[in-house]
Amino acid sequence: MQYPAPIAKLIESYMKLPGIGAKTAARLAFYTIEMNEDDVTTFAKSLISVKRDLHYCSICGNITEEDPCEICADNTRDKSVILVVEETKDVMALEKMREYQGLYHVLHGVLSPMDGTGPDDINIASLINRLHDAKVKEVIIATNATTEGEATAMYLSRLIKPAGIKVTRLAHGLSVGSDIEYADEVTLLKAVEGRREL
């Protein structure tokens, strides 16, 4: 006896999610059968809705319901600074600090010759377009501290600096609350290099 078709299909769908294998997918599918009917309906509707109602902002590439997005449309924000991130999730994380008042630009990836991702595959062209606006004075590059993130930062900096726009990179160093004993050597090196006078 096979799984009844509806379960088999649901298991297959769960398995398409990252980090979910056959056993977990089966467990989730059986759990779904026992779930409250309203919850399952809401779940299904939400799935459809994220595909149908969300778009990329035509200015910054952030995920949004309205175009342009909330941040690009907000006239109280400082339009002279653009902070460049890899993913939408990074925008959410940065917005949580409630301190940064400038705009964002989401690359949707990083340069990675190994994976065949070149400058045309990520959202760089529209960033360069935005810089034609004379208001932009600074581009803060906040790609991750990985090899690809650093390479992308370097590439963007070489591309943007000749236009006379200030290019900065987020500081690297010890996390707040972290223990020197457990910090990796590259982080420690960055922390020493970036030391500041008290």
Next chain:
Amino acid sequence: MQYPAPIAKLIESYMKLPGIGAKTAARLAFYTIEMNEDDVTTFAKSLISVKRDLHYCSICGNITEEDPCEICADNTRDKSVILVVEETKDVMALEKMREYQGLYHVLHGVLSPMDGTGPDDINIASLINRLHDAKVKEVIIATNATTEGEATAMYLSRLIKPAGIKVTRLAHGLSVGSDIEYADEVTLLKAVEGRREL
């Protein structure tokens, strides 16, 4: 900035699944945005379908599209033996061995005074009803080897034996391919008690 409403709702839905917390739910939601549209639609439809198209078999309590289920409706199967399991998943596991030809009965739980689950809360009444059929000669109890599983087996055996029906329990012992060194003492004890002559 909060997550846009469609993402926030999807994250909430993912969090209702077992073993998925806020961070994993957010990761899955963002992954969903990048998924193929057809896959997401199929996923949503499968969710609705498991709630709408699956029912419990009115005879054995197994999950099925048709009532009675494939197994109960199969006239080639041996109707003199009923194997009692805790969950539908157990039926699937037992069917994989392609050896057992009798019928099943799914309890949908075990007796657990700690959680307030009594005999009326699980699918026992319909099992007793099935035993009125004179064809039934043996009931194999295959609840799990947990305290609750053992207690349920004991309870069922006391209930069924007086009707003159043979009640058996699956053998406990070492798993095939397992190492004696790593077996727990209860399993070892069961293995010694249940030893067979070669």
